[in-house]
Amino acid sequence: MSYFKFASSVVLIISLSVLGHAQVLNKSWGSITHQEEGPWFATEEAKAIAENVLLYQRDIGGWPKNIQMQNPLNTTEKAALIKQKNSTKEVTTDNGATIQEMLYLSKMYRQIPDPRYKEAFLKGVQYLLEAQYNNGGWPQFYPLKKGYYTHITYNDDSMVNILRLLQALKDNTETLSIKPSPAQLQKIDVAFNKGIDCILKTxxxxxxxxxxxxxxxxxxxxxxxxxxxxxxxxxxxxxxxxxxxxxxxxxxxxxxxxxxxxxxxxxxxxxxxxxxxxxxxxxxxxxxxxxxxxxxxxxxxxxxxxxxxxxxxxxxxxxxxxxxxxxxxxxxxxxxxxxxxxxxxxxxxxxxxxxxxxxxxxxxNKSPKNAYNMVVSKDGTGDFTNIQDAIYAAKAIPAQRVIIHVKNGVYNEKVHVFSWNTKITLLGESQEKTIITFDDFFNKINLGRNSTFHTATVLVEGDDFIAKNLTIENASGDVGQAVALSVNANRCFFENCKLLGFQDTLYTAGEGFKQYFKNCYIEGGTDFIFGEATVLFESCTIHSKTNSYITAASTPENQEFGYVFKNCKITANNEVNAVYLGRPWRIYAKTVFVNCDLGKQIKPEGWHNWSKPEAEKTSFYAEYHNSGAGFQPEHRVKWSHQLSKHEAKKYSFKNILGNNFSKNH
CATH class of the missing domain: 1.50.10.20 (Glycosyltransferase)
Structure with a gap:
């Protein structure tokens, strides 16, 4: 059943006399526009109302709202409406406006093929096409009216009514008597599909x-x-x-x-x-x-x-x-x-x-074609349309690696790789266009002092996890603790990934766990790389968005390595000029920068004790063969270290990550 037939069944139907001349002036405009088509639309009364509809239409193609079009107009009122023709104020699709008038003209045109009705209807179509945002949504008013009116408006079915009308036109359902040109129909088809895509995205x-x-x-x-x-x-x-x-x-x-x-x-x-x-x-x-x-x-x-x-x-x-x-x-x-x-x-x-x-x-529950090789795609062409469903479908403790191919798209979801989901690979189609995003933050979670650890967009608890060619984002902004990626698993590898956030972007958890980041971009504000795991960052870009601290390691006392940055670029926003390489979340923190290019934003002293004097004796902060304006070894805090060539040899891939962690992991 078409929308318009359905609507007719839920509004007050106006009964027609045998001759089809029943009066409607005591009915609401919405009831009149949604009544069933028939001979009444050829009556003098209907034609008089149609003249009002034509008068109220603005040159831009739309109509104002809450007008009882069936009410008679005197000469003065008609003259005023003619003067307002070029005005764009208060033109809208709210409360059924524009759509109702177009429905009425379509029903009139079927009975009386007056070319003015067709012209006004098609101007209305053009108005709807012009009013659509690039993302597929429609505002409440167009031209845009300041305030909440610019929002994509589902309220009172505004956008649904638009899409129903466009759907009837593109599908040529005969519900509407006026047919757009082939060129306009092509635009209508595009607009409808964009509108549906917007619905799916929202x-x-x-x-x-x-x-x-x-x-x-x-x-x-x-x-x-x-x-x-x-x-x-x-x-x-x-x-x-x-x-x-x-x-x-x-x-x-x-x-x-x-x-x-x-x-x-x-x-x-x-x-x-x-x-x-x-x-x-x-x-x-x-x-x-x-x-x-x-x-x-x-x-x-x-x-x-x-x-x-x-x-x-x-x-x-x-x-x-x-x-x-x-x-x-x-x-x-x-x-x-x-x-x-x-x-x-x-x-x-x-x-x-x-x-x-x-x-x-x-x-x-949908089963993938191949449990070890799944595809996630927003357009529905894969096994799943969101990543979490693919993880739910993955075998527990699998005998071989489970590869989840993630097609380009914005995946607005929290992803949890459970401890039994070992050997999972998330393989993005591209770093820039395969985006996993969510916006949880400490105060939003509001579960007490440990709320930070519930904010992660992606939480990895399954060992031997791999992610490549994708972006993981916490989109909440500068609102305090908000994790993008939390890794609480062993032997995890991230390559060509972007990690975007502000405070606490990357949490690397797990005493004794080994994790490896290669050719990744990691940005944030305060302590945006923090945790207790042993982690090697190789050929990565580490980008500060504010004057603050890059790392906050909490290395356990007897763990040989904490954070090691090798061949990395340490960059910052242009206005940032006071960044510390790290401070100790726990007093045995270990962080080392080797062969890194340090930008001018790095403070000469380099490291901070987090108001923990005892950490100056127990933590280990060191550098070797760094370069750039931010590398000022002579000004570093006295309790940090500049490694010798012999000491630096200790920081090899094998020593840091062990024999069970291959570069081809």
Missing amino acids: QYKQNGVLTAWCAQHDEKTLKPAKARSYELPSLSGKESANIVLLLMSIDKPSEAIKNAINHAVTWFDATKILGLKREFIRDENGKFIDKQIVKDENGVPLWARFMELEDNTPFFCDRDGIKKATIDEIGDERRRGYAWYTDIPNKVLEKYPEWLAINKVSTE
């Missing part, structure tokens, strides 16, 4: 698992965003339902679309509220005066309009923007004037079994 991941959508997403970061004071970033039961119904209507859906639907349905099933019912209170004249949520064991499932991003807990908000746990805690005006609950997801759950059958989608 589906929110909760602890690495796809869930639903927010009512609006930031147009740049694609993250959930705030709108009005009571519309806080959250998962939306209402808007998400119509997004999924749109995805379900797509013929021959990609694996990525199937994956999005399956995860959304799982989320709807997990977040439904049972045992409640919405009750609308009316006065003796039938006028709505209040609504309540009452207990009803037989009530249909409901969903909250807003749910917490972290755990799906419903919340409610008044105009003060303060979250409340129950609807009774907010004022009468917002309680009565906003749809805090919805039952629309029931339509998704009802349609889901049929959709599964039509598209031959299995709800069972």
Whole structure:
């Protein structure tokens, strides 16, 4: 069933008389535009309304919102509208604007092929195409209006309505009577596909698992965003339902679309509220005066309009923007004037079994073609669309190496390689375009003093792990402790990888564990390489984003090696001019730089004791044959070391990492 036929079934249908001349002036504009097509659209009344629609359209192609187009206009009002034709203020797709007017003109044109109707409709199409962001989303207003209006807007189904109209045009469903030119149809097809891609990219991941959508997403970061004071970033039961119904209507859906639907349905099933019912209170004249949520064991499932991003807990908000746990805690005006609950997801759950059958989608866990050689691709052409699912499918303690090929794309997920997932290789398609990113940080996790260790975008606990040709990012920014990569495993190898973050970018954990980074780029602010493992960094670029400390080793007392940097470039942002090579997280810290090019940002003293005088006797900080403006051995702290050629021979690959760690690992 097309969207427009579906919409007709859920709005008030206007009954037609035998002659098709029923009056509609007492109906809302939305009801008029969604009524079933028929002879009424050839009446004088319908034509008069069409003239109003043409008058209200701006030259840019769109319409303002909340206009009851069926209301008669006097001469003065018509003249004012003509003067406003070239204005672009308040042109929008919010509250059904522009889409409703286009639907009306299409229904008129089928009955009365007036070329003005066609011209206005096609101008509307062009408006929609021009309003689309490059990332596929649409703002609430175009031209852009300052404020939250620039966000990608799913609220009140704004973007879904646009995509439904474009879908009807590109699929030539005969739902619409006006046909764009072949050139415009090609643009419509591109716009529709970009819009669907935006939907897939904005589906929110909760602890690495796809869930639903927010009512609006930031147009740049694609993250959930705030709108009005009571519309806080959250998962939306209402808007998400119509997004999924749109995805379900797509013929021959990609694996990525199937994956999005399956995860959304799982989320709807997990977040439904049972045992409640919405009750609308009316006065003796039938006028709505209040609504309540009452207990009803037989009530249909409901969903909250807003749910917490972290755990799906419903919340409610008044105009003060303060979250409340129950609807009774907010004022009468917002309680009565906003749809805090919805039952629309029931339509998704009802349609889901049929959709599964039509598209031959299995709800069972997907098995890869080759358990030792899997492919992850965002476009659905691989075995999986996200990395964690591939790891879930990997054999425990495998007899041979499990290679997971990760195609180019931005994977917005937390990845956990469990201790039983040994011999895993993540092989990216390219360092620059294969990106694993997430934005957890200490205060966001908020699990007490050890919250840092829960923030990692990628957590590796399986021995003999390899990663090549990819980027791992903690995108939270300068907000305190926020780990990009945490390695708590032995014999792990990273080559041609980028590690991006700020404070605590790379955590190398595990007493006695050996880890190797080759040709990698690692950036951060404070202590952005820290931990107790023995780690060799070879031919890497180590980049400081702030005046602070590069390393914070916590080498165990009896461990021979801590951090060793060989043939590395130590760089920084242009404004950075005061960076220490390291400070001791624990007092037996060991860090050595060999044959490294040290930028001018390195402080002459080189090392810091972290206000631990005893660490000056127990830690071991050394250099050999370094170069660059930052290499000033004569000014180094007296408790650091400049190695002799004989002493430097100790820092060989074999001595540091051992016989079981091959360079061809």
